[in-house]
Amino acid sequence: MEFDLEQSIDLLARTPGTLKTLLGGLSDSWIRAREGPNTFSPFDVVGHLIDGEETDWIPRARMILAREARAFEPYDRFRHHTRNADRTLASLLDEFADLRAKNLAVVRSWNLTTDDLNLPGQHPALGAVTLKQLLSTWVVHDLGHIAQAVRVMAKQYADEVGPWMRFLPVLTDREVPRS
């Protein structure tokens, strides 16, 4: 499918509500579980998405629209650990919803043209990218982390399903380590 700005904004607008329905009010045993070292719990996923709202997508898009030639700041994948040490999931879900709504209003206010979407940026590790690729990645990044949160939750019952294990691939999927 080709990138579509309206549909992308529509999908991005759904993520806070999806995560609130999925996670809001769950006990720590569900939201704090991880798959392994340096992987994210559902709680971490929400924090990581907040980091994206504050430090990644909009700042990078602004650099592109401002025709800045320097590379983006790297996305600190573990900023949320210290930032949210004393936070509750409920407050993070609310904060994420608020940040996302504000950021999507910013994107709408840009009235992006096809030419804008093809403007170049410089990723610190990946090199030349475009605004359209950045916005597509924002959508896929959301969906990937929803899938991760759901998978981590499913694994909490891995020892409870008995012989059904082999019909439930979500229990054996794993985060692919970064190269």
Place this chain on the structure above:
Amino acid sequence: MEFDLEQSIDLLARTPGTLKTLLGGLSDSWIRAREGPNTFSPFDVVGHLIDGEETDWIPRARMILAREARAFEPYDRFRHHTRNADRTLASLLDEFADLRAKNLAVVRSWNLTTDDLNLPGQHPALGAVTLKQLLSTWVVHDLGHIAQAVRVMAKQYADEVGPWMRFLPVLTDREVPRS
């Protein structure tokens, strides 16, 4: 984590709302896409979950509680294709929410004891199982199919993310074929 009936019911109750927030109102290009032959689109996922409500979880649990020794009926993984050929996603999402709410009310009405949860059943392919394993599988099955729907959606932008592909494992994960 050990099986917990209340928490399981809580999780199962969230799935219709999660899927409605995620999928409701999306265009066909998002909800009808598949990863490959004999795999499920997000539309198919909702139909497959409805099939589970009508033909799998509760009928099997009833057989266990009735101490029936015969094997469960097999779960027809493609019943939804003909059943829902003329349906809209919106109507399926509503139907799923309705069926799920009724089924969870049935489960609550059973007032299951620890002894009940350990009652045996006979799976047509997997052999001896317990009621607790069946209910755990119901939860994991939901979560697995939410992850699947999200993953299939993410892949629609696989050609749009450019160099970011290698930071987005959700784009390269695949359904593990059944043995």
